[in-house]
Amino acid sequence: MAELRFDRVNVRYGGRRTGHVAVRDIDLVVPDGAVVGLVGESGSGKSTLARAAVGLAPVTAGSITLDGRDLLRSRRGPRPVQMVFQNPYSSLDPRMTVGESVAEALPRHDRRVRSSGTAEVARLLDLVGLGGDRAGALPGELSGGQRQRVALARALAARPEVLVADEITSALDVSVQGAVVNLVRELQQELGTTMLFISHNLAVVRYVSDYVAVMRRGELLEVGSADVVLSTPEHPYTRELLESVPVLDAVVPSAEAHP
Template identity: 65%
Template sequence: MSGLVFDRVSVRYGHGRRGLTAVDGASLTVPSGQVVGLVGESGSGKSTLAKSAVGLAPVRGGRVLLDGTDVTRLRGRHRPLQMIFQDPYASLDPRMTVGDSIAEAIPRAALRGRTARRAEVERLLEQVGLDAGRASLLPGRLSGGQRQRVGLARALAGRPGAVIADEITSALDVSVQGTVLNLFREVQRRLGLTTLFITHNLAVVRYVSDHIAVMHLGRIVESGPTKEVLADPQHPYTRELLAAVPRRSATPEDVGRVEEDVREPADPHHPPDGCRYHPHCPVGPSVRDDRELCRTRDPGTEAASRAHRAACHFVTAPSTAGLEAGAPGNAS
């Protein structure tokens, strides 16, 4: 399997003052055969970064490399990347049978002849835990969990070098979310799929990911091995995300305090200078007079020299070799 690299990727919608830079020079590495969980609040640019890799978002700068090939330049050709979308009800054509939807994703050069393609569809359905007889059904005859399984089968049909999973359980009933996650993790490990897993749920990231990257206002602000980042977060934004997760022992008063502490996110149309998190940072210049440089200097330029490649001026140098420059999950 191939490694997936986002190299200083920028995505901008519109022009002039009304334009929006949804992703701003973000760099991220998904090592071959591993899962990188990408987290951040709504509007941080997670899904936009993912869409840049599959041709669904306009890349204005940077590259998306898969096994050294810039996939953003593969015009009109089959891309060796597949995406599993958030909404299983909208990701499948309601007028096409399940089998036809999966068969459509199989590269023409991979299999020829109806018999061979039909057999491949049946194999893929069985691989995701669905009976081969489901191939003749329309998506409307399936449950949400079953449709998401079809979405996974369709992604595998494309013979991908890497897979992007975008909030694949958030639109499902709680009762089936765990089943779909277990299936995804089993398939990923069995096939060794290189995977970018996007979610806002830190518990899910802990469960499925080898590495974690945290995104804020279009930039990666912290990244590293999942266990290390969640156990010892370096960036204030990451610590805020973890603090906002209700604990099992939390009282209603605790949850209420978390809701009160949630700040209005910054306007992506007018991102602040310097560190983009500084207006909301609980240890930044708004509360500490000795940290005025946060208002003017971008901390991302020296992130490679810090623990977890954190985009924060006040993080110490990494203490372990696993967090050296070039390790998985390069910060922007």
């Protein structure tokens, strides 16, 4: 079991009078082995909620639990929730090789894994489709898509129970976005990892997610199965998001139609 649960979670930056509430009273469940797509416009609080789950944002009220374990109080040992960040160009140390970055995340308490570190790094790099022979490469020698694969391998190296993917394709060229999304979907299906997948791209969310949650201005507006929310949304804002998605015209007028 690896059910991630947010109960009445609030995140506030600054003082009580002059501060800003980035996330307000969020109730959200990411079921065991499922992918929940979290969507919303920029500034809606998606990334703040993700950072709260991994201890990078201050939770001022509420609780975040994993199978009943309080993640806000537990700070010892390996982190059961790992995050893949948006920008692959800043998430890796440019002075460390690919292999060193992945090996650094291997569980220190697992002697078997640590003793076979080189082989485990190669296995993880193969798993994300990069190839173990790239372990000696530096991040500067890789493309954005390749760096994001390394970031995925590094997150998986920590043996997480939950993976949080925060806009992991938005900083990539369109030509490689599809390959990374396909990789994420294949890895989730193969490993059965519980995942919170954050994106503003509804087409991507529809492709990878079992459930969809919609946020706006720090609040959760709608949650449900991906098919229902993206086909028959209840909240007006969700309908606005869907209507804003570009659609190619099925019929292109001929030149004769415009004398």
